[in-house]
Amino acid sequence: xxxxxxxxCGIIAAASIYLMLSGNLIRFIFGLVLxxxxxxxxxxxxxxxxxxxxxxxxxxAAVPVQEVANALPQALILTAIVIGxxxxxFVFILFYRTYQSLGTVDTESMRISEPxxxxxxxxxxxxxxxxxxxxxxxxxxx
Amino acid sequence: MTEHxxxxxxxxxxxxxxxLPLLLFLGAAAxxxxxxxxxxxxxAIAWVPGLGVNLSFMLDGLSVLFALIITGVxxxxxxxxxxxxxxxxxxGRFFVFLHAxxxxxxxxxxxxxxxxxxxxxxxxxxxSYLLIGFEHEAEASRKSARQALLVTGAGxxxxxxxxxxxxxxxxxxxxxxxxxxxxxxxxxPLYGAILVMVFLGAFTKSAQFPFHxxxxxxxxAPAPISAFLHSATMVKGGxxxxxxxxxxxxxxxxxxxxxxxxxxxxxVVGAFTALGQTDLKKILAYTTVSALGIMTMFLGGQNAPSxxxxxxxxxxxxxxxxxxxxxxxxxxxxxGTRDIEKLGGLARSMPVTALGAFAACFSMAxxxxxxxxxxxxxxxxxxLAEAMMPGLTTAAAVLAxxxxxxxxxxxxxxxxxxxAARHPGPRPEACAAMCSGPLVLGGLGIFFGIVPEFVGNxxxxxxxxxxxxxLEHIKLELFHGINPPLLLSALTLxxxxxxxLARKRVNYGVCRAYEMxxxxxxxxxxxxxxAVAALGRAQTRVLxxxxxxxxxxxxxxxxxxxxxxxxxxxMQVLPDIGVPVLSLREWLLILVILAAxxxxxxxxxxLLAICALGVVGAGIAxxxxxxxxxxxxxxxxxxxxxxxxxVSIILLHLPGLGPGRKxxxxxKLFDGVLAVGMGVxxxxxxxxxxxxxxxxxxxxxxxxxxxxxxxxxxxxxxxLVDFRSMDTLGEIIVVATAGLAGYALIQKRRExx
Numbered sequence: 001x002x003x004x005x006x007x008x009c010g011i012i013a014a015a016s017i018y019l020m021l022s023g024n025l026i027r028f029i030f031g032l033v034l035x036x037x038x039x040x041x042x043x044x045x046x047x048x049x050x051x052x053x054x055x056x057x058x059x060x061a062a063v064p065v066q067e068v069a070n071a072l073p074q075a076l077i078l079t080a081i082v083i084g085x086x087x088x089x090f091v092f093i094l095f096y097r098t099y100q101s102l103g104t105v106d107t108e109s110m111r112i113s114e115p116x117x118x119x120x121x122x123x124x125x126x127x128x129x130x131x132x133x134x135x136x137x138x139x140x141x142x
Numbered sequence: 143m144t145e146h147x148x149x150x151x152x153x154x155x156x157x158x159x160x161x162l163p164l165l166l167f168l169g170a171a172a173x174x175x176x177x178x179x180x181x182x183x184x185x186a187i188a189w190v191p192g193l194g195v196n197l198s199f200m201l202d203g204l205s206v207l208f209a210l211i212i213t214g215v216x217x218x219x220x221x222x223x224x225x226x227x228x229x230x231x232x233x234g235r236f237f238v239f240l241h242a243x244x245x246x247x248x249x250x251x252x253x254x255x256x257x258x259x260x261x262x263x264x265x266x267x268x269x270s271y272l273l274i275g276f277e278h279e280a281e282a283s284r285k286s287a288r289q290a291l292l293v294t295g296a297g298x299x300x301x302x303x304x305x306x307x308x309x310x311x312x313x314x315x316x317x318x319x320x321x322x323x324x325x326x327x328x329x330x331p332l333y334g335a336i337l338v339m340v341f342l343g344a345f346t347k348s349a350q351f352p353f354h355x356x357x358x359x360x361x362x363a364p365a366p367i368s369a370f371l372h373s374a375t376m377v378k379g380g381x382x383x384x385x386x387x388x389x390x391x392x393x394x395x396x397x398x399x400x401x402x403x404x405x406x407x408x409x410v411v412g413a414f415t416a417l418g419q420t421d422l423k424k425i426l427a428y429t430t431v432s433a434l435g436i437m438t439m440f441l442g443g444q445n446a447p448s449x450x451x452x453x454x455x456x457x458x459x460x461x462x463x464x465x466x467x468x469x470x471x472x473x474x475x476x477x478g479t480r481d482i483e484k485l486g487g488l489a490r491s492m493p494v495t496a497l498g499a500f501a502a503c504f505s506m507a508x509x510x511x512x513x514x515x516x517x518x519x520x521x522x523x524x525x526l527a528e529a530m531m532p533g534l535t536t537a538a539a540v541l542a543x544x545x546x547x548x549x550x551x552x553x554x555x556x557x558x559x560x561x562a563a564r565h566p567g568p569r570p571e572a573c574a575a576m577c578s579g580p581l582v583l584g585g586l587g588i589f590f591g592i593v594p595e596f597v598g599n600x601x602x603x604x605x606x607x608x609x610x611x612x613l614e615h616i617k618l619e620l621f622h623g624i625n626p627p628l629l630l631s632a633l634t635l636x637x638x639x640x641x642x643l644a645r646k647r648v649n650y651g652v653c654r655a656y657e658m659x660x661x662x663x664x665x666x667x668x669x670x671x672x673a674v675a676a677l678g679r680a681q682t683r684v685l686x687x688x689x690x691x692x693x694x695x696x697x698x699x700x701x702x703x704x705x706x707x708x709x710x711x712x713m714q715v716l717p718d719i720g721v722p723v724l725s726l727r728e729w730l731l732i733l734v735i736l737a738a739x740x741x742x743x744x745x746x747x748x749l750l751a752i753c754a755l756g757v758v759g760a761g762i763a764x765x766x767x768x769x770x771x772x773x774x775x776x777x778x779x780x781x782x783x784x785x786x787x788x789v790s791i792i793l794l795h796l797p798g799l800g801p802g803r804k805x806x807x808x809x810k811l812f813d814g815v816l817a818v819g820m821g822v823x824x825x826x827x828x829x830x831x832x833x834x835x836x837x838x839x840x841x842x843x844x845x846x847x848x849x850x851x852x853x854x855x856x857x858x859x860x861x862l863v864d865f866r867s868m869d870t871l872g873e874i875i876v877v878a879t880a881g882l883a884g885y886a887l888i889q890k891r892r893e894x895x
Contacts, residue, residue, distance in 0.1 A: 004722040005765070006828035008732055012758070014821030015743050017698060021813040023691050026796055030742050033755050033785065037762050040778075042824065046831045049769045055857040057849050064845050068857070069770025072841045075861035077774055079873050085781045086880035092792045093884040099796055107690040114688030 005045045012038040025095045025105040032091060036084040040077050047073030149229065156237045157224045157575075163216035163244060170209040177203045178604045184254060184318065194309075200254035200318055203604025207453065208251035208382055210601070211460045215374040216244045218579035222468055223366040225576050226475055236276060240370070243269035247375045251382055256305040256315050263301065263343075266379060267294045270371050274363040286359040289667065293356045297346025301383075304339025307332045308390075317386065324390040337391060340383065341400060348380025348434045351408040352663035358427040365471025368423060369579075373430055373463035381434065381456060384441040385449075388609045393444065398530050401442025406538035408435025413545030417641070418649035422470040422480040422553065426463065429506070429549050432542050433459045439535060440524055446606065448524030450616040451517070453605045457597065458505065458517035461590070465502035465583035466553070469495055472572045472580070473557065485557035492571050496558050498580025505587035507550035507638060508543060508631065513590040513597075516618050518543055518634065522627035540634055547638020548645060555642075594618035695816065702819045709826065735761035746799045749790075756786045773858050 012034050019031030047070040055071035057064050099105055102112075176183075186198035201209075220240065227233050246265035253259035268291075275287030309315045311330045312323045327333055344350070349357035360372055371377070384401065391397060412432030419425045433455070440452035472495050473488065474480045489496040505514035521543075525536040571577070590597045598618030606616070622628065641648060685696065724732075738757035745751050759782030767775035844857055844865060854860035862870050 001722060001724060001728055002832050003720070003829065004724060004728070004732055006825050006832065008736060009828060010821035010823075010825030011736060012739050013824045014817040015739050017820045018813055018817035019743065021691060021694060021698075021816065024799065026748065026793060026799055029789070029793075030751055030755060033789075034739060034742065034758065037758055038824070041762055041765070042828055044766065044769070044771070044774075045828055048832075048836050051768060052770050054770045054772050055845070057845075057855040057857065059855070062849050064857075068845070070836075070838070070841050071844055071857040071861060074771050074774055074858045075866065077771075078777055078858065078862060079869060081774070081777050081781055083873055083876050085785065086877040088785060089788060090880040090884050092788055093887050096792050096795060097887045105796060110690070111688060114686070 002045055002049050005041060005049070009038050009041050009045065012041075023107045025098065025107065028107075029088075029091060029095065032088060036080075036088070040080055040084070043073045043077050043080065149233070152233050153224050153228070156233055157221065159237050159241060160217055160220040162241055163213045163220060166244075166248065167210065167213035167217060170206055170213060173201060173206055174210075174600055174604075177201065177206045177608075178600050180604070180607060182608065186254070186316075189255075189258070194315055195257045196255045196316070197258050198254040198316060199249075199252040201252060202608040203601075203606075204382070204385055204453075204608040205251050207457065207601050207605040208378070209248055211378070211457065212244060212247050212251070212375050215370055215460065215464045215583075216240075218464070218468070218582065219366045219370045221575045222369075222471070222579045223364070225573050226364065226366055226471055232276070236273075236364075239269055239272045239276070240367075243273060243371070243376075247379070250379060254317050256308065256317060256320075259317075260298070260302050260305055263347075263379065264295070264298050266376050267291060267298055267347075270294070270360075270376050273367045273371060274360045276364055276367065277362070280362070283362040286356075286362040290356045290360050292671070293353055293667065294346050297343045297353070300339045300346075301343025304336050304343060307336045307339065311336065317390070320390050327390060328394040333391075333394070334396070337394075337396060337400075340387060340391060341404075344380035344383045344438075345404065346380070347383070348377050348438065349408075349431050350380070350404050350435060350438055351411055351431075354408060354412065354431045355662070355664035355667070357431055358424055361421075361423040361427050365423070365467055365474060368426070369464045369467030369471065372427065373467050374460040377430065377434055378437075378456065378460070381437045381441065381452070384438065385452070385605075385609050388441060388449070389611075392441075395530065398442045398444065402439050402531050402535055405435045405437070405439030405442060406534060408432065409439060409538055409542035410435070410545075413542045413549065414648070414652045416549050417545060417552070417645055418652055420482050422473060422482060422557070423467070425482075425549060425553060426466055426470060429546055430459075430463055432546065433463065436521070436539060436542055439538060440521065443524055443528050443535070445524065445527050445529070446610065446616050447520060447527050449606050449610050450602060450618075451521040451524040453602050454520050454598075454618065455517040457590075457601065458513050458587075461583050461587050462502040462505040462514060465498055465580045465587070466506070468576070468579045468583075469499045469502065472576055475576075476572055482552065482556045486560050487558075489558040494571055494577045495580060498577065498584040499558060500554065501584025501587050502580065503550040503554045505584075505591065506553075507547040508634060510620075510631075511588065511591050513587045513594070515631065516591060516594040516620070518631055519622065519627045520616070520618065522630040523622075526626055536630070540630055540637065543634045544637030544641055547635060548641035551638070551642040552645065592620065594620060695812075698820060699816055702816065702823055705827075706819070706823055709823075709830075731761055731764060748793050748796075748798055751799070752786055752789050752793065755789070756782060759785065771858075773856075 016031040016034035016038060019027045019034065022028065022031075050067070050069060053066060053068045055064070055068040055074065095105070098110070102110055104110065173183075180203075182200060182202035184198065184200045186196045189195050189197040220237070223236065223240065224233075227236060230236070243266060246262050246269055249262035250259060250266060253262055271287050271291040274290050275284050277283040278287075305315070308320065311327060311332045312320045314320060314323070327336075330336075346353045346356075357372060357377065361368055363371070409432045412428050412430075412435055416425050416428030416432065419428060437452045437456055437459075440448045440455070443449060443452075470480060472492070473485065476492065477485060477488070479485065501512070505512040508514040508518040518539075521539050522536065525539050526532055528535055595618060598616070602618065603616065686693075735758055738754040738761065741754040742751050742758070745754065759778060763775045763778040763782065766772075766778055844861055847865075848854055848857045848860045852860045852864040854864065
């Protein structure tokens with residue numbers, strides 16, 4: 001199961017990166033949610049899986065009597081889930097306000113602080129030619 | 143602050159700060175009898191003991207000579223500057239910089255550890271930057287300040303390399319200990335590199351050809367700063383360095399050859415250029431370049447007269463040049479111009495200033511009975527006694543001195559003697575505080591010229607002895623009898639008169655010669671600065687073109703490449719991947735999660751995407767539940783539910799996903815490659831982690847102490863609220879901050895509506 005989950009983590013991470021690169025804020029949010037889940041799962045799997053008892057200590061014992069699940073990754077993930085949620089909420093509101101102010105969810109159209117150069121072919125590196133074609137043409141400085 | 147204290151208050155306070163250089167001067171003077179007796183004092187404080195860096199100081203004849211010049215000139219400059227800056231809005235700042243510079247300079251000449259010397263060296267560079275750029279509202283001022291900073295700063299870095307190499311070669315960073323091991327240094331394989339680096343540091347600081355261009359430009363500084371930094375102190379830093387390291391690095395042919403040639407060229411080029419200037423301060427700047435060249439040239443020598451000449455001329459020059467800079471400042475301040483063609487008859491309108499100017503100029507010209515004459519005599523004696531290139535040294539010295547005599551004539555005859563008072567200044571003579579500097583310094587030039595034995599025995603000889611243990615005692619005397627140096631002095635004066643008379647023609651020739659030089663360091667500097675700016679613009683255009691997509695691509699790509707590289711570099715044995723044996727329930731769970739993730743990827747419906755995200759989250763909650771983590775499952779489900787609700791509320795206010803991405807297949811391909819790379823990296827990392835044994839020591843600690851130490855039976859809870867409670871506090875702060883920020887964003891919108 002650990003191996004299978006490792007592959008699942010990789011696939012979800014790949015999907016999240018692809019979504020975050022899309023240039024659409026809504027898809028970016030989806031990517032962020034998936035990335036959070038993938039990373040939480042990564043920590044969980046790294047701490048080893050066992051279909052065993054939760055990390056609790058019985059009423060009549062001072063230390064766990066039987067083998068229990070690894071408590072350390074659980075504590076880490078619990079923190080990560082909550083922080084991830086806080087971040088997500090903030091990003092939602094930020095994007096919502098961005099849309100209200102700018103009227104678009106396309107990141108390539110958001111050019112107020114860094115206006116596009118007049119020459120769109122300038123500065124594109126060979127490895128990243130995709131960018132020049134993805135730029136919204138005719139978008140001057142606001 | 144300035145407003146509260148008032149301008150008069152500030153000026154009174156500034157005048158009072160003159161007590162600092164005065165006390166330091168008296169302190170240094172009190173040490174003169176001891177250093178003249180050949181004693182030296184050392185004080186060491188451990189600074190970074192782990193690296194062998196000490197804050198150690200040594201006081202000997204050489205340090206005392208420099209310290210007296212620094213504090214003595216510093217005192218007069220402080221008095222002078224109060225009236226010079228009268229009414230300026232940044233007077234307070236000026237004096238802070240001035241005294242900070244003076245203390246750095248003192249640290250430089252007293253440091254015994256090369257690394258602390260370097261620190262003081264760079265401090266003088268920084269404060270000189272602030273002082274040259276004091277009139278920061280003028281662009282020329284800022285530009286000159288930056289030029290001085292970059293040139294001397296770059297030289298400082300070279301010097302640091304030289305110091306570190308010296309530390310490697312000798313095994314110590316203390317100068318006093320290096321001297322003891324210096325005999326073998328010229329044969330060390332690093333000697334050449336050390337020499338180059340130390341020369342770069344000294345030549346940039348002391349404005350030697352071809353790095354001399356920054357000094358005339360630094361004349362954008364206020365006159366007292368030029369008098370202090372650019373005649374008496376900072377530019378002498380390189381000279382100090384060469385003298386201090388003479389016993390360690392000197393003695394080789396390379397040392398002599400480089401210093402004599404560079405110094406000689408600087409001396410002659412600087413003096414010729416000075417001849418054609420019309421700005422009083424530029425004239426002085428170029429003669430300073432020339433004088434620094436002479437000192438460098440004589441420090442290249444190996445015999446006692448040469449080194450005595452360098453130290454004597456150091457003092458001669460510091461005294462007359464600071465006086466002349468102060469005079470130039472007075473003229474500028476009172477008459478409103480420094481152009482010699484517009485000035486005239488100043489001897490009548492400013493008799494006191496003129497007195498100082500005449501005394502200083504006669505010293506510069508090297509007339510008998512003035513200190514400059516003594517300096518010149520010993521110079522010729524040293525040059526003639528040199529074993530290497532005596533002819534060249536003598537010729538350069540005679541030519542440079544002759545030119546300086548002519549320049550002294552230009553400085554005096556035009557502005558002071560010729561014609562009627564033509565300047566438009568309202569107040570003819572400057573106040574007493576401003577005149578005191580030129581008068582006292584000019585008077586010193588006469589006093590030392592008449593009784594040279596005094597200054598020779600107390601200051602110059604001890605200074606030379608502290609870096610050159612010669613047996614021959616060189617006495618400074620007014621009259622040595624009719625000998626070659628005296629004849630050369632006469633020749634120099636005659637040459638000076640001739641050059642003065644022919645100055646227009648000589649200057650024409652100099653200008654033509656300049657035109658023939660295809661490349662000079664000043665243009666190289668400009669090109670280098672422009673190239674750095676162009677590089678900055680180009681990389682900004684490539685890396686920061688304003689496209690979020692590119693930023694994200696670079697960050698994620700760098701993560702994949704760098705992590706991937708270090709993984710492959712430290713290649714573990716690849717984990718053994720068998721086909722996982724799973725139960726039907728597990729297969730179903732994984733397939734459902736993957737299908738949901740795939741749906742998020744391809745769907746164009748926001749609602750479907752939200753539902754699919756919920757499925758992914760719930761699926762992961764089930765995984766948590768199956769493997770002994772009910773707390774996680776509970777939290778995950780709760781958060782997932784809240785996420786779906788919030789996403790639904792907000793996303794329904796946003797536009798739909800539209801017809802997919804407005805992009806080409808090529809772009810999708812590039813994005814896909816990066817995404818797959820990230821996925822592969824993640825999977826590989828997890829599999830690698832899984833193939834290593836699990837270290838349970840931390841978990842064991844928590845399990846064993848959860849109840850016994852923290853009295854909790856839920857180990858995860860105990861970790862969060864007890865063992866790692868500060869982390870949880872941090873987490874709460876993050877949540878609270880996000881909540882506040884979100885609230886503020888919404889609130890702002892409401893206010894606007």
